[in-house]
Amino acid sequence: MMGASSCQVWSLQAQWLALLVAVSFTIPATVLGCYTSIFSFGDSLTDTGNLRFISSSQRPDCLRPPYGSTYFHRPTGRCSDGRLILDFIAETLHLPLVKPYLGIKNGDVKDWNTQQGVNFAVAGATALDGVFFEEKGFDVEEAAYYSLRVQLDWFKEFLPSLCNSSSSCKKVLGNALFIVGEIGGNDYGYPLSQPMSLEELKTYVPQVVSAITSAISELINLGAVTLMIPGNLPLGCNPSLLTGIAVKDKDEYDKSGCLKWLNTFFDYHNKMLQTELNNLQLLYPHTKIIYADYFNAVLQLNHSPEQFGFGKNVVEVCCGGGGPYNYNESAVCSYSGAVSCDDPSKYVSWDGLHLTEAAYRWISKGLLDGTYTIPGLTTSCTSQFVTSGDFSSNYAMK
Ligand SMILES: *[C@@H]1O[C@H](CO)[C@@H](O)[C@H](O)[C@H]1NC(C)=O
Ligand SMILES: *[C@@H]1O[C@H](CO)[C@@H](O)[C@H](O)[C@H]1NC(C)=O
Numbered sequence: 001m002m003g004a005s006s007c008q009v010w011s012l013q014a015q016w017l018a019l020l021v022a023v024s025f026t027i028p029a030t031v032l033g034c035y036t037s038i039f040s041f042g043d044s045l046t047d048t049g050n051l052r053f054i055s056s057s058q059r060p061d062c063l064r065p066p067y068g069s070t071y072f073h074r075p076t077g078r079c080s081d082g083r084l085i086l087d088f089i090a091e092t093l094h095l096p097l098v099k100p101y102l103g104i105k106n107g108d109v110k111d112w113n114t115q116q117g118v119n120f121a122v123a124g125a126t127a128l129d130g131v132f133f134e135e136k137g138f139d140v141e142e143a144a145y146y147s148l149r150v151q152l153d154w155f156k157e158f159l160p161s162l163c164n165s166s167s168s169c170k171k172v173l174g175n176a177l178f179i180v181g182e183i184g185g186n187d188y189g190y191p192l193s194q195p196m197s198l199e200e201l202k203t204y205v206p207q208v209v210s211a212i213t214s215a216i217s218e219l220i221n222l223g224a225v226t227l228m229i230p231g232n233l234p235l236g237c238n239p240s241l242l243t244g245i246a247v248k249d250k251d252e253y254d255k256s257g258c259l260k261w262l263n264t265f266f267d268y269h270n271k272m273l274q275t276e277l278n279n280l281q282l283l284y285p286h287t288k289i290i291y292a293d294y295f296n297a298v299l300q301l302n303h304s305p306e307q308f309g310f311g312k313n314v315v316e317v318c319c320g321g322g323g324p325y326n327y328n329e330s331a332v333c334s335y336s337g338a339v340s341c342d343d344p345s346k347y348v349s350w351d352g353l354h355l356t357e358a359a360y361r362w363i364s365k366g367l368l369d370g371t372y373t374i375p376g377l378t379t380s381c382t383s384q385f386v387t388s389g390d391f392s393s394n395y396a397m398k
Contacts, residue, residue: 034175035093035095035175035176035177035226036095036114036115036172036175036176037095037114037115037116037117037172037175037176037177038086038089038090038093038095038098038117038119038176038177038178038179039098039117039118039119039120039155039173039176039177039178039179039224040086040098040117040118040119040120040121040178040179040180041120041121041148041151041152041155041178041179041180041181041183041215042121042125042179042180042181042182042183042230043121043122043123043124043125043126043182043183043185043186044062044079044121044123044124044125044353044354045079045084045085045121045182045185045230045233045354046084046085046086046119046121046179046181046182047062047077047078047079047100047119047121047122047123047125048076048077048078048084048086048087048097048098048099048100048119048121049076049077049078049099049100049102049103049119050077050100050101050102050103050119050120050121050122050123050146051063051077051079051122051123051124052077052100052102052103052108053100053102053103053105053106053108054102054122054142054143054146055142056141056142056143058123058124058141058143059332059335060079060319060332060333060334060335060338060351060352060353061334061335062075062077062078062079062123062334062354063075063077064334065334066081066319066333066334066340067079067080067081067333067334068080068081068082069081069082069340069344070082070344070345070356070357071083071357077100077123079123079350079351079353079354080350080354080355080356080357080360081318081319081340081344081350081356081357082344082356082357082360083357083360083361084357084360085230085360085363085364085367086098086119086121086179087360088360088361088364088365088368089177089179089364089367089368090117092364092368093177095115095116095117096115096116096117098116098117098118098119099112099116099117099118099119100118100119101118101119101120101154101158104118104158114162114163114172117176118155118158120151120152120154120155121151122143122146122151123143124141124142124143124144124146124186125143125144125146125147125148125150125151125183125186126143126144126147126148126183126184126186126187127147127148127183127184127187127208127211127212127215128147128148128187128207128208128211129144129145129147129149129150130144130145130147132207133187133190136190136191138190138191138193140190143186144186144190147211148180148183148211148212148215149211149215152215152218152219155219155222156222159222169222169223170223172223173222173223173224173225174223174224174225175225176224176226177226177227177228178219178224178226178227178228179227179228179229179230180212180215180216180219180227180228180229180230181212181229181230181231181292182230182231182232182233182294183212184208184209184211184212184232184269184273185232185233185235187204187208188201188204188208188235188265188266188269191204192241192244192245198261198264198265201265202265202268205268205269205272206272208269209269209272209273209276210276212229212273212276213273213276213277213280216229216277216280216289217280217283217284220280220284220287224287225286225287225288226287226288226290227287227288227289227290228290228291228292228367228373228377229273229277229289229290229291229292230291230292230293230294231266231269231270231273231274231291231292231293231294231295232266232269232270232294232295233266233294233295233298234258234262234263234266234267234295234298234299234302235262235263235266236258236259236260236261236262236263236264236265236266237256237257237258237259237263237298237299237302237314237315238349238352238353239315239316239317239320239325239326239327239349239352239353240327240352240353241259241262242257242258242259242315242325242327243323243324243325243327243328243329243352244329245259245262246324247259255303256302256303256305256314256315257314257315258299258302258315263299266295267295270293270295273291274291274374277289277291288375290373290374290375290376290377291373291374292367292372292373292377293372293373293374294363294372296372297362297363297366297367297371297372298348298355298359298363300366301314301348301359301362301363302314302315302348305348308362309345309346309358310346310347310348310358310359311346311347314348314349315349316347316349317333317347317349317350317351317352318340318341318344318346318347318349318350318351318356319333319334319338319339319340319341319344319350319351320332320333320338320339320351320352321333321335321337321338321339322337325349325352326352327351327352332351332352333350333351333352334351344356344357344358345357345358346358347359
């Protein structure tokens with residue numbers, strides 16, 4: 001176990017190390033060992049298997065082959081051919097892959113210990129509660145009932161098995177990395193399923209962002225100190241949306257074939273999220289709130305795919321059933337009529353909605369070396385250890 005002293009060494013040599021990190025990608029283990037566990041929340045970008053314990057099957061179905069074919073060699077509930085960003089972060093931090101909460105609860109995960117962290121993310125989850133969409137007249141899928149609020153309730157339910165005293169909770173939560181998101185992408189899927197103007201779509205953003213920030217406040221009040229909050233992906237490059245919202249005017253697309261107005265919209269969401277995160281950081285100076293810029297990390301892959309080893313046609317789907325983007329609603333990945341490409345590592349999009357392990361690997365690299373985290377994820381280690389008890393905890397102690 002890494003003590004606070006190794007973090008102080010990091011603090012003194014931070015500038016020198018930052019230089020080293022920029023040149024090579026070898027981050028010293030002593031630096032990354034600073035987090036003792038990971039707790040995560042979100043949707044299919046982060047779900048490592050909670051989906052398996054939820055009754056309804058989804059389209060595409062991440063529980064069926066060829067999901068998992070590249071790395072786990074079986075479907076695990078991860079919506080990709082292999083590891084997700086969360087897996088790469090855990091590996092780099094020398095922590096075990098983060099186990100799904102429902103797997104632990106159902107006794108499927110044996111010998112769980114606090115070091116293994118817990119993942120509360122559910123594929124399809126929204127930031128806002130399902131009832132919000134129901135009231136607006138949308139046909140709500142079951143997954144919307146595993147909103148961020150529900151995931152937080154699970155976390156609170158689980159807390160007594162993590163720690164039993166104020167001091168032990170402070171230690172476990174204070175030394176953990178909390179990853180809250182990406183979440184919110186699915187919230188916009190409901191309004192986007194109908195014809196809607198950009199201005200109308202924008203009216204949803206304050207509510208979605210507020211659901212995320214109140215979850216963060218709550219986690220901080222429970223004892224979280226270091227939180228990484230990813231923004232939305234540039235879904236204007238997402239083949240399923242590109243297929244659904246195809247327009248004739250070529251000027252509406254950028255040079256990579258992404259829909260410009262959609263990316264403008266998701267950038268708008270991210271800007272508002274960042275503004276609110278800055279406010280939270282001022283409100284809670286003892287914490288480290290890190291924004292993870294998934295948007296620009298993915299946009300970089302879409303704009304220069306060949307530079308990163310991907311094929312030229314970056315909006316083409318690896319596992320799909322035909323059509324201009326190889327994304328076909330009637331033959332989505334894991335259903336009949338869809339086949340996987342031979343080499344998923346040449347594709348950014350795995351199934352039209354989710355990315356390949358290869359793309360997630362590149363994004364993780366950009367997060368961990370600080371290119372796409374504000375402030376940098378690794379440098380946050382220095383002030384992250386909780387040693388003195390100067391914050392109040394409001395959870396019930398037994
Ligand atoms: C907390 O106490 C409960 C009940 O005594 C016990 O089951 C649980 O294992 C304890 N948790 C920890 C982390 O010690
Ligand atoms: C989409 O899938 C259906 C069902 O497999 C198939 O009949 C159709 O031809 C496919 N469309 C394209 C454009 O390939």
